[in-house]
Amino acid sequence: MATVAPSAWQTEPVPSDPRGWVDRAAEVAAVLSTDAAARDKAGATPYAEIQLLKDSGLVTLLGPVEHGGGGQHWPTAYRVVREVAKADGSIGQLLGYHYLWNWAARLVGTREQWELVEAEAARDRWFFGGAVNPRDNDVVVTEDGDDLVFTGRKSFSTGSKVSDVTVLEGVLEGTQTHVFAIVPSGSEGLTFHDDWDNIGQRLTESGTVTLDGVRTPWASAAGFVDRVFQPRVYNTLNVPTIQLVFVNLYLGIAAGALETAATYTRTRSRSWLHGGYDRAVDEPYVIDVYGDLTAKLWAAEALAEQVAQEGQKLHDDPDAVTERARGEFEVRVAAVKAVATDVALEVTSRIFEVTGARATAGAEGLDRFWRNVRTHTLHDPVAYKRREVGRLVLTGEIPEPTWYS
Known part of the structure; x- marks a missing residue:
């Protein structure tokens, strides 16, 4: 990106109401719009664009205020996605998916799990990706003591290389039980492939991911208590x-x-x-x-x-x-x-x-x-x-x- 984030973001507090967050999203869109067509044509990995979302605070929109988040609700998140997408559809998609994966801990996990995830995510301004293509059923989850091991592939992994953490999904071996877990995107065995080459949404990093024995503690399996899922x-x-x-x-x-x-x-x-x-x-x-x-x-x-x-x-x-x-x-x-x-x-x-x-x-x-x-x-x-x-x-x-x- 040829442009830089407004310096005011470094000195001003994050917005405190929905209007302020939409205005902040408009500022982000103004930065993105200056070279959106050129970046679309180049199709480069959007590291700078994701840093822009972090610098602006937009990634923390749904996070708890006490940990540096915006404390906002979903209607504001949707408006923010819409505003960013005006300038760059790819970055709007990445931000929208980030919000969903950030919220996934609350949707699926126990209170203890989602409070921990949301606090860390807001405090460290995590950017979320997801390897959860539901039409691919070839990720198998096996048990190894106190760990779960994910092995297989997913055709789409939006956010992949630009994410800090990735939501994984697979089926527990020998069952029909799906397991969700959040792991660092740099985890051993997690490989993102540069094979996203579609006519649109070219900067979403939505290519294939392979999981070669990606390990995570059983305790990170969202919504499981004593290794049994608690449905709602x-x-x-x-x-x-x-x-x-x-x-x-x-x-x-x-x-x-x-x-x-x-x-x-x-x-x-x-x-x-x-x-x-x-x-x-x-x-x-x-x-x-x-x-x-x-x-x-x-x-x-x-x-x-x-x-x-x-x-x-x-x-x-x-x-x-x-x-x-x-x-x-x-x-x-x-x-x-x-x-x-x-x-x-x-x-x-x-x-x-x-x-x-x-x-x-x-x-x-x-x-x-x-x-x-x-x-x-x-x-x-x-x-x-x-x-x-x-x-x-x-x-x-x-x-x-x-x-x-």
Whole structure:
């Protein structure tokens, strides 16, 4: 990165309210936006970008105040992801996944476990990665005395090389029991491969990871007491929580695309020679497209914020979360996920209609917004999200908790 973090971050305290944190995220986005297109093209490992997130304090947003964290709630975290994603979708994704993996200890672990993890993470400004691709079932966990040993591979490990700690997941040998544990990313036997080469989200370090006998104490197995897992309905809230990260990632990328395109149209687009207008901003069809896309984006953002508030009520009282409440929330998340996917894909593709042929030049980098949205929205089929909504409407059925619902 050619730019540096604002010096005020070194002397000013971290923000104390949601508005302050969103403003801080906007400052981070301003730094990222200066060379976002060039960094996307280079595809280099984003060490400097992650340091920016640490320097700004954004990585501590959900952490306990008494240990240096922001003490904020999920609706603020989603807004922060959206703000950062406006400038750089890859870094927005990394930050959103970090929030989920940081919170995973609370979702799955015992109180003693998550209090310890959250305190250390906030104090030392850990950045979290995760090797938890649910479609790969080839990580086997074996017991060796007081240790667990993880062996196998995962196709995706978002955050990998830039993380301080990594959330591992595997199946305990001879059982159907999944085990989650947090280990240092430099652990012996944990190897991240530089094989992420996709058309979008190019800086997310989401390539393959192999686990060759990665060891961690049994005591670090999240949610286990005396080597027996203690299930709660709240454990299953990981899916709707990360799906809302996706929603805000898409909406942030779409907002960034629209803002970037509007600046281009105002300053560089030429009016059509047969249109009868001197400026592109005065052409009725250009005005109509911007109005149409903006209205759709605003509506999706409003729904996303409403659903985030609904989810926070569940986070506020984890032990009271029922299967019905969790299921109805998942359907609300599915609905906004479907809407956000459609809106983001439309915005990022249609901006070229109102910027013009010269805006397709590689140096402009406008294509990165569409490439990023198109890549990540393939994470899981949006048709199955709409199916969840339709079934609830027609039959009252809520989705069974799975890795994707």
